[in-house]
Amino acid sequence: MTVTAPLGNLPEAAQRELAALGPVWGRDIQRHRDAVLEIYRPVLRAAPKSGVTVTRDIAYGAHPRQVLDVYRPVDARRAPLVLFVHGGAFVLGAKDVNEEVYANVLYYFARHGYLGLNIEYRLAPEFQYPSGAEDVAAAVAWARRHAPAFGGDPDRVVLVGHSAGGTHVAGYAYDPGSRFATGHG
Numbered sequence: 001m002t003v004t005a006p007l008g009n010l011p012e013a014a015q016r017e018l019a020a021l022g023p024v025w026g027r028d029i030q031r032h033r034d035a036v037l038e039i040y041r042p043v044l045r046a047a048p049k050s051g052v053t054v055t056r057d058i059a060y061g062a063h064p065r066q067v068l069d070v071y072r073p074v075d076a077r078r079a080p081l082v083l084f085v086h087g088g089a090f091v092l093g094a095k096d097v098n099e100e101v102y103a104n105v106l107y108y109f110a111r112h113g114y115l116g117l118n119i120e121y122r123l124a125p126e127f128q129y130p131s132g133a134e135d136v137a138a139a140v141a142w143a144r145r146h147a148p149a150f151g152g153d154p155d156r157v158v159l160v161g162h163s164a165g166g167t168h169v170a171g172y173a174y175d176p177g178s179r180f181a182t183g184h185g
Contacts, residue, residue, distance in 0.1 A: 009046070014039045037101055044100035051075075052110040054103075055150075060142035061135065063122050068139055069095060071106035071116035076151025079115040080158065081143055082106070085136060087163025090124040105160070115152035117143055121168060132168030133175065140172070 055070045095118040106116030121135035144154040161169035
């Protein structure tokens with residue numbers, strides 16, 4: 001198999017592994033997802049993390065999964081906020097898949113001047129719709145109240161969701177049946 005386009009700092013052997021997974025991904029999604037995470041782990045481990053302090057597992061609600069991590073640029077002064085909500089098919093997943101993923105997302109934003117918040121949420125089947133949107137709302141409310149203490153600007157908030165987390169963000173922002181829907185981004 002020929003690799004035609006380099007993927008940043010990813011070694012050529014890893015690029016070949018990714019290219020080979022392309023045609024077979026759907027045959028065993030969990031196994032191939034884990035393989036991709038392992039391929040990227042060394043690249044993410046080497047990514048810069050300096051200039052960022054992390055405060056982990058701050059409660060934003062009463063449930064044990066209602067916690068978040070704050071990634072703060074050391075010189076944060078009224079930094080815009082980025083809240084990241086992980087995926088997991090609504091029934092699994094975590095804000096930290098391993099020591100690098102999804103921390104890499106928040107390190108990236110914090111290194112570019114944002115106050116990053118990595119959000120955990122309650123899972124189905126124990127919690128049903130609209131609990132995800134409720135958790136996003138609670139995390140946003142917490143962030144707006146506490147952002148100044150971390151050097152953040154509570155009036156500049158960006159929500160980012162991956163997979164199921166994207167659905168929770170969309171439910172919070174746009175679902176007309178949600179009491180949280182803002183109707184705008």
